[in-house]
Amino acid sequence: MPDRDTVIATLDGILDPKTGQGLVAAGLAQGLTVADDRAGFVMEVPAGDTALYAPIREAAEAALKALPGMTRVSVVLTAETAPATKPVRTASLSPQALDQTRARAPVPTDRPAYVHRVLAVASGKGGVGKSTVAVNLAAALSAQGLRVGLLDADVYGPSLPTMLGLSGKPEYRDGMMQPHEAFGLKAMSVGLLTGAGDAMVWRGPMASQALTQMLTQTRWGTAEAPLDILVVDLPPGTGDVQLTLIQKTPLDGAVIVSTPQEVALADARRAHALFQKVGVPTLGLIENMSGDVFGRGGAKAEAVRLDLLYLGDLPLDASLREGGDAGRPVVVNEPDGNVAQRFMVFAGAVREALALT
C-alpha cells in the first residue's frame, strides 16, 4: 500500500500553475486522506480559476491512481465561495441523483470545463422547430468532424430524449453526470433528470439552477477529448426566465429560428433584442417551415432589417418530423438528402462565425 509520504511526494511532483510549487507545498491538497488503498483530497481554488485547475485535478488523480496498490482516488475541485454569494438552491431538483451532486460536486463555475464554444439555439416563439434545428445542427457539426454536445435546456418541454431516442437517468462518476451518447453526440436533457411532469412546474430560479447544473456538472469533455461545441436548446419565449437563463449561461453566440409569419418574426426580433441586452452575438437567423403554407422569405427580410446573417431556410418536410419522432435525426438518417445538405451549410456558417475550423 502506498504510504502518506509517497502520496505527498507524488502530489508535489505536480506543479501549481500559479505558484510553481508542488500541490501539497502550495496548500492545494486540503484534507488529504490516505488510508490503505485509498486517497483523496479537496482542491479549493478561487472561483475564477476552476478551468485552470481542472487539468491539474485530473493529473493529480491520475498520478495517485498510478501508484502501486492504490485502487480508489478522489480529488474534488471546488471553487472558493465568496461570503456574499447566495446559497445555491438545488432543492428544486428532486431526483436523488442531484442530491448526490450537491454533496460531492464542485461548485458550479461559469463555463463548463473542456468545452470550447457554447451555442444557443433560440426562438421567440414556441413550436417553430427550435429543437429540430438544434438536434440536426449538432449532428451536422459532428458530421463535419467536430466533437459536439447537445444540451436540452428546455425545462418546460424537453424534447431531446424523444428526438435522440434517449432514456435513463445519467450516471454519476466523481460527482459529475455522464452525458448520454447518441449518434456521436454527447447529450443531456432536463427530461432525463426529472419526469416530464416535474419539468412543467419549474419557475425561473429553478429553471436557471437546473441549467447551470447540467452545464457545469456534466462531463462534456476531458483534457484529452474536449468538446468543440456545445449546442444548447433554450426554452422558447423572451420573458424573465429566458433572460435569467441566458444571463447565467456563458454563450458564445446564438442562432435564432423562426417561421416565416410576421407573428413569429416579431418574437424572433425580441429574442435577438434579448441576446443583445446581455451581449451575446446573434450569429444568424434560420427560416423553418418555409414554403407555401406559411409563406417564404420573411426571415430573410428580417435578417436584412436587423443586419443579421441569414443562414437559410428549411422546407416543411415530413422527414424532419419523422426523424424527430423516431429518435433518429434526418441529418443522420439521410445524410445526402436535401435537408441534411442545408444543415451542413448552417453548420459551416456557425463554425466560421465561432472560429471553429
Ligand SMILES: Nc1ncnc2c1ncn2[C@@H]1O[C@H](COP(=O)(O)OP(=O)(O)OP(=O)(O)O)[C@@H](O)[C@H]1O
Ligand atoms: N421543417 C419542418 N418540417 C416538418 N415538420 C417540422 C419541421 N420543423 C419542425 N417540425 C415539427 O414541428 C414540431 C415542432 O418542432 P420542434 O419541437 O423542433 O419545435 P420547438 O420550437 O422546439 O418547439 P417547443 O417550443 O415546443 O420547444 C415537431 O413535431 C417537429 O417534428
Ligand SMILES: [Mg+2]
Ligand atoms: Mg423544443
